[in-house]
Amino acid sequence: MIKVGIVGGTGYTGVELLRLLARHPNVEVDAITSRSEAGMAVSELYPNLRGHYDELVFSLPDAERLGRCDAVFFATPHGVAHALAGELLERGTRVIDLSADFRLRDADEWAHWYGQAHGAPALLGEAIYGLPEVRRERIREARLIAVPGCYPTAVQLGLLPLLEAGLIDVEHVIADCKSGVTGAGRGAKVPSLLAEASESMKAYGASGHRHLPEIRQGLGDAAGGPVGLTFVPHLTPMIRGIHATLYGRLTGEPGDLQALFERRFADEPFVDVMPAGSHPETRSVKGANVCRLAVHRPGDGDTVVVLAVIDNLVKGASGQAVHNLNLMFDLDETAGLDAPAIMP
Amino acid sequence: MIKVGIVGGTGYTGVELLRLLARHPNVEVDAITSRSEAGMAVSELYPNLRGHYDELVFSLPDAERLGRCDAVFFATPHGVAHALAGELLERGTRVIDLSADFRLRDADEWAHWYGQAHGAPALLGEAIYGLPEVRRERIREARLIAVPGCYPTAVQLGLLPLLEAGLIDVEHVIADCKSGVTGAGRGAKVPSLLAEASESMKAYGASGHRHLPEIRQGLGDAAGGPVGLTFVPHLTPMIRGIHATLYGRLTGEPGDLQALFERRFADEPFVDVMPAGSHPETRSVKGANVCRLAVHRPGDGDTVVVLAVIDNLVKGASGQAVHNLNLMFDLDETAGLDAPAIMP
Amino acid sequence: MIKVGIVGGTGYTGVELLRLLARHPNVEVDAITSRSEAGMAVSELYPNLRGHYDELVFSLPDAERLGRCDAVFFATPHGVAHALAGELLERGTRVIDLSADFRLRDADEWAHWYGQAHGAPALLGEAIYGLPEVRRERIREARLIAVPGCYPTAVQLGLLPLLEAGLIDVEHVIADCKSGVTGAGRGAKVPSLLAEASESMKAYGASGHRHLPEIRQGLGDAAGGPVGLTFVPHLTPMIRGIHATLYGRLTGEPGDLQALFERRFADEPFVDVMPAGSHPETRSVKGANVCRLAVHRPGDGDTVVVLAVIDNLVKGASGQAVHNLNLMFDLDETAGLDAPAIMP
Amino acid sequence: MIKVGIVGGTGYTGVELLRLLARHPNVEVDAITSRSEAGMAVSELYPNLRGHYDELVFSLPDAERLGRCDAVFFATPHGVAHALAGELLERGTRVIDLSADFRLRDADEWAHWYGQAHGAPALLGEAIYGLPEVRRERIREARLIAVPGCYPTAVQLGLLPLLEAGLIDVEHVIADCKSGVTGAGRGAKVPSLLAEASESMKAYGASGHRHLPEIRQGLGDAAGGPVGLTFVPHLTPMIRGIHATLYGRLTGEPGDLQALFERRFADEPFVDVMPAGSHPETRSVKGANVCRLAVHRPGDGDTVVVLAVIDNLVKGASGQAVHNLNLMFDLDETAGLDAPAIMP
Known part of the structure; x- marks a missing residue:
């Protein structure tokens, strides 16, 4: 069994890691840390886990104990992984970071968007951006993974085929994204109250959002040069789910777009290109590690519309983190990730 | 008191007309018709109206009785107003049609999108498209009003200032719209069940939706020529509300966009241009006859983003219908329409 | 015009007072206070009020300024009205307190449930419990009103006819109550997040809740002696609304219960006894100052079931407060309170 | 592998069976029938199953094909299992009926509540009511199982310890139950629309509901005589979940109620007695085959309050059906049922 630790386990990506790992045949959770809830049983905070992790108790972060794990997940706010990752790597523990700490390759850009200096620039060189559909082989060898953000996952998967094939005007790409409220985390903030966010x-962030540079970096890699992206996220009254509606302008006759998408993801276990004419629903991926895509070309005009849905806590966070773990430890890629979505 | 009738009063726009008219100082509801519920008291179907219309009972549609009203609202599926409007106009009753029957000026285009011949092409010449922010004076004189659809209202109000000023590329305009489920009406359809649409x-309709030609017609009027529009509507898990996110490409240096919008709607009682940097919420207009707008230019680039919210049943339907009535009968424009939105 | 002030206007009962008073023909809001938001425009915090109170700005609480009002509403946490009410009464300003400060006649019991000494026991003698259906005449003369809580309003209205008529076993009454989340206020607490409370x-409080002594006091008044009540409140995933399901055991043959209820509330403008066999929905009172009731006797057995619904922010708080104001100032009882509920 | 068939697979209990069986190590779904959707791929109707049952297509019901299965689930409206069960049993196929067809032992009472004659009275003698916590051993031997209804499951599990121990007045038991909308099935009915049922x-059914006789029968078995039950179900704006709030009057000093409950369910894999003072949330069982219970005695008085939550589609239907299958085929009881609930 592979022994894993979780740093910052009280948030939504933490509990989702626990839910997924409860069914993982090759993994056992050895330690889970929380500064605020140290000493509390995991199943007291998350009663859905009663009967599953009855011995597991939040402890204070402790590099020595975490260092005895084979891998450690960071399900923390930004800045925490900066402080601890280096020491864990030295102890031979691999690090899978669900936060934004290692997603941007440029430490200055990171500092610009997060308002503080990058805390571990020396590690940037070996951090691998963990989008398996783009760099599966490098993930297998990695010691330090930056798990992509939720919006960036949906937007990149939806646009990759178009950008890689050079079919759209890279200067004017639009990503209109809708997210459920768990995307804002478990913090007690007035705008996230049911009384405020429901109905x-x-x-939000129409003039600039922290996921923008991450998406631009990923799209730029696919396009082989800078991509001009307008990204507008929206808050939607649901718990989970991201729906990305992506607009590109075709620069020529694109051929069979449906076939292009199906080909691109033919071997991907977690990307589902739906039949032509489909409109994927976020509920069709609730709880599952899958991105469903549909591609439209309204009126056979010069605008292509891609619809992409994921569960922000699974394919957009904890599920993708487990997928990275499976690759890093040479396990079946779908281990722990093979349950269907829950619907209705 | 102005006597009005309502044809097809069992749907959501019907009950919303009754709710608004209950507070209207100059109007009394004289007749309400329904084929399916004839004989039932209005307050039995809609218990929120108990104590307000205790004598009002659904009757079968009857042109003679309706013809004794000063004005008749059609809150019906398409096709019904085609059949009845002419006779009512002949009897001197003015007609305010909330359906799509008279929104398109071109009978052939109507037939194409609705799959049946236009039932009253002779009336198209005098039907006025009832968007007061565009043709207030013509509405005052009109006998027959086509109340704009919900999506078309939000999209047009958001784009008018840019198109009238000639600031954006008219060939590539994008309207990404999100609607609550009442937009689909009160019909019992599986996809509208709470168990299906919630969470x-x-x-939907990414490759073509019936509101598309109506929006194109209105935008074309503002631009003085054809507008190339990509329109993607989305179903959102809420009862009421439309959020339109509109994208245009600036063709030159636009000047002060905030000032442009404020100027355009300075005298409009039902359009609220919010302060620069705002993100209007649909809940801020719930139950109220108002469109709130915000204009953004991310990164001072060449893409302008307009955010527009309305309540689809009020400014997107019944409230706008009452506004038209007020104009037609020379009443205070805000009569019956001056209540604040309900929030939270 | 009657000049009113509002202390603690940033919470949900505060904004609801503003919404209702915006349509009140005899009232103008002269001052609104908030310690946390002093200096902010009301319409900045509550954009639904844009266009309605554009000059109104939160100010720090100031007894002198408030004392120039004819009446002051307290929409505050407990303890605040204790501190200020006396001074306002001395200045001749009437006080309508929506908090729990003056609801219990016994200062010791108040201290027991609120964990602090009662701050104004000398005022208890003249505080009137503002349930108009019970003590309308005393409210007309009152200087200090304790507006009933939301649960207590629904439970008392539902049980009054049975207790006043002596039809049920007073030792074993059950009130199973369901509330929307605004009942918990606008505080930023994790359990009130959409991600936690939705779906x-x-x-909660199955072993004891602060509204219990208030309900017991009111029921005891009606029964003419102590009432043994089991009260279990529940949190429901909706913004507004209380549904009280009330169970009593009949001690004899009760006669026509439907007629009893109809007679008891025949002259009440804000209590609606629905037809026999009805099941009132909370949405039928959303935004309206009304309590709808239905009485059932399953299988003609010895258990009577009463269903009572209110909007917790209107008949359960701000609307009832305005009703009290109307009585105190000899206005039409329904002034500002005559709008139908919004449905759907 | 055990081969199973599903009759009536298009409803919510049908898709939930498929979701659970997708992870079952010992079961394969061999046939699924639907009159309305015959010929359609399962994953077309339920896109959450894409990638899981890609070969499975709805077929017309066919006793010969179903008779080749080891077991057949009926996820049908009442009446269907009556017609088919006998023939399948003759072919040696075991039947697990999720409908109400075999739940009542008395054919006349069934006829009274369902408004039609019982269609297979001869089978009533061998039908076993499949509540494993009560008759596990008889289920192991059964050929025909009547899976308990959702309300009956929650109410019985919550009251069993009290009734078996003879602690409460059996003439006056109250079950106030709250259900999510999937309890009403997937039928397209206006009251189940999001626009009607949300917020x-x-x-409903306060004067009598079809689950009442089933609950009475089960409670009577536990009490050893008739139980006088008042049962009021409520519709709650959520997709899944039942919350039963149960009230009994203690007839004497009950001893340690917490210990009583813990003892009663000590060996039950799917009943979780929570710590004293708990308030179980329905979301803590979403998607999981578990009933969580808490027992309260407010003010140490003579009323006991039990709180019981289940997922109506899992422990209240499809999960319990799989539990029965596991028992009947001597599999691990938790096979296919060991995933934690999804939360948030």
Whole structure:
């Protein structure tokens, strides 16, 4: 059994890791840390886990104990992995970071968006951006993984085939994204109250959002050069789910777009290109590690529309983190990730 | 008191007309018709109206009785107003049609999108498209009003200032719209069940939706020529509300966009241009006849983003219908429409 | 015009007072206070009020300024009205307190449930419990009103006819109550997040809740002696609304229960006894100052079941407060309170 | 592998069976029938199953094909199992009926509540009521199982310890139950629309509901005589979940109720007695085959309150059906049922 630790286990990506790992045949959770809840049983905070982790108790972060794990997940706010990752790597523990700490290759850009200096620039060289559909082989060899953000996962998967094939105007790409409220985390903030966020829809960060540079970096890699992206996220009254609606302008006759998408993801266990004419629903991926895609070309015009849905806590966070773990430890890629979505 | 009738009063726009008119100082509801519920008291179907319309009972549609009203609202599926409007106009009753029957000026285009011949092409010449922010003066004189659809209202109000000023590329305009489920009406359909539509988000009609030609017609009027529009509507898990996110490409240096929008709607009682940097929420207009707008230019680039929210049943339907009535009968424009939105 | 002030206007009962008073023909809001948001425009915090109170700005609480009002509403946590009410009464300003400060006649019992000494025991003698259906005449003369809590309003209205008529076993009454989340206020607490409270149902305070002594006091008044009440509140995934399901054991043959209820509330403008066999929905009172009731006797057995619904922010708080104001200032009882509920 | 068939697979209990069986190590789904969707791929109707049952297609019901299965689940409206069960049993196929067809032992009572004659009275003698916590050993030997209804499961599990120990007045038991909307099935009915059922709470069937006789029968078995039950179900704005709040009057000093409950369910894999003072949330069982219970005695008085939560589609239907299958075929009881609930 592979022994793993989780740093910052009280948030939503933490409990989702526990839910997924409860069914993983090759993994056991050896330690889980929390500064605020140290000493509390995991199943007291998350009663859905009663009967599954009855011995597991939150402890204070402790590099020595974590260092005895084969791998450690960081399910923390930004900055925490900066401080601890280096020491764990030295102890031979692999690190899978679900936060933004190692997603941007440029430490200055990171500092610009997060308002503080990058805390571990020396590690940037070996951090691998953990989007398996793009760099599966490098993930297998990696010691330090930056798990992609939720919006970036949906937007990149939806646009990769178009950008790699050079079919759209890279200067004017639009990503109109809708997210459930767990994307904002478990913090007690007034705008996230049911009384405020339910029965309503709104955009936020229309003039700039922290996921923007991460998406641009990923799209730029696919396009082989800078991509001009307008990204507008919206808050949607649901618990889980991201729906990305992506607009690109075709620069020529694109051929069979449906076939292009199906080919691109033919061997991917966690990307589902739906039949032509489909409109994927976020509920069709609730709890599952899958991205469902559909590609449309309204009126056979010069605009292509891609619809991409994921569960932000699974394919957009904890499930993708487990997928990376499976690759790093040479396990079956789908281990722990093979349950269907729950619907209705 | 102005006597009005309502044809097809069992649907959501019907009950919303009754709710608004209950507070209207100059209007009394004289007749309400329904084929399916004839004989039932209005307050039995809609218990929120108990104590307000205790004498009002659904009757079968009857042109003679309706013809004794000063004005008749059609809150019906398409096709019904085609059949009845002419006779009512002949009897001197003015007609305010909330359906799509008279929104398109071109009978052939109507037939194409609705799959049946237009039933009253002779009336198209005098039907006025009832968007007061565009043709207030013509509405005052009109006998027959086509109340704009919900999506078209939000999209047009958000784009008018840019198109009238000639600031954006008219060939590539994008309207990404999110609607609550009442937009689909009160019909018993599986996809509208709470168990299906809640906790989920999906696009629909990505390759073509009936509101598309109506929006194109209105935008074309503003631009003075054809507008190339990509329109993708989405179903959102909320009862009421439309959020339109509109993207245009600036063709030059636009000047002060905030000032442009404020100027355009300075005298409009039902359009609220929010302060720069705002993100309007649909809940801020719930139950109220108002469109709130915000304009953004991310990174001072060449893409302009307009956010527009309305309540689809009020400014997107019944409230706008009452606004038209107020104009037609020379009443205070805000009569019956001056209540704040309900929030939270 | 009657000039009113609102202390603690940033919470949900505060904004609801503003919404209702915006349509009140005889009242103008002269001052609104908040310690946390002093200096902010009301319409900045609550954009639904844009266009309605554009000059109104939160100010620090100031007894002199408030004392120039004819009446002051307290929409505050407990303890605040204790500190200020006396001074306002001395200045001749009437006080309508929506908090729990003056609801219990016994200062010791108050201290027991609120964990602090009662701050104004000398005022208890003249505080009137503002349930108009019970003590309308005393409210007309009152200087200090304790507006009933939301649960207590629904439970008392549902049980009054049975207790006043002596039809049920007073030792074993059960009130199973379900509330929307605004009942918990606008505080940023994790259990009130959409991600936590949506798609779930739970009881709370099953072993004792602060509203219990208030309900017992009111029921005891009606019964003419102590009432043994089991009260279990539940959190329901909706914004507004209380549904009280009340169970009593008949001590004899009760006669026509439907007629009893109809007679008891025949002259009440804000209590609606629905037809026999009805099941009132909370949505039928959303935004309206009304309590709808239905009485059932399953299988003609010895258990009577009463169903009572209110909007916790209206008939359960701000609307009832305005009703009290109307009585105190000899206005039309329904002034500002005559709008139908919003449905759907 | 055990080969199973599903009759009536298009409803919510059908898709939930498929979701659970997808992970079952010993079962394969050989046939699924639907009159309305014959010929359609399962994954077309339920896209969450894409990648899991890609070969499975709805077929017309066919006793010969179903008769080749080891067991057949009926996920059908009442009446269907009556017609088919006998023939399948003759072919040696075991039947697990999720409908109400075999739940009542008395054919006349069945006819009274369902408004039609019982269609297979001869089979009533061998039908076993499949509540494993009560008759595990008889289930192991059974050929025909009547899976308990959702409300009956929650109510019986919550009251069993009290009734078996003879601690409460059996003439006056109250079950106030709250259910998510999937309890009403997937039928397209107006009251189940999101626009109607969301943001609202209501009771229904307060004067009599079809689950009442089933619950009475089960409680009577536990009490050893008739139980006088008042049962009021409520519709709650959530997809899944039942919350039963149960009230009994203690007839004497009950001893340690917490210990009583813990002892009663000590060996039950799917009943979780929570710590004293707990308030179980329905979300803590979403998607999982578990009933969580808490027992309260407010103010140490003579009323006991039990809180019981289940997922109506799992422990209240499909999960319990699989549990029965596991028992009947001597498999690990938890096979296919060991995943934690999904939370948030």
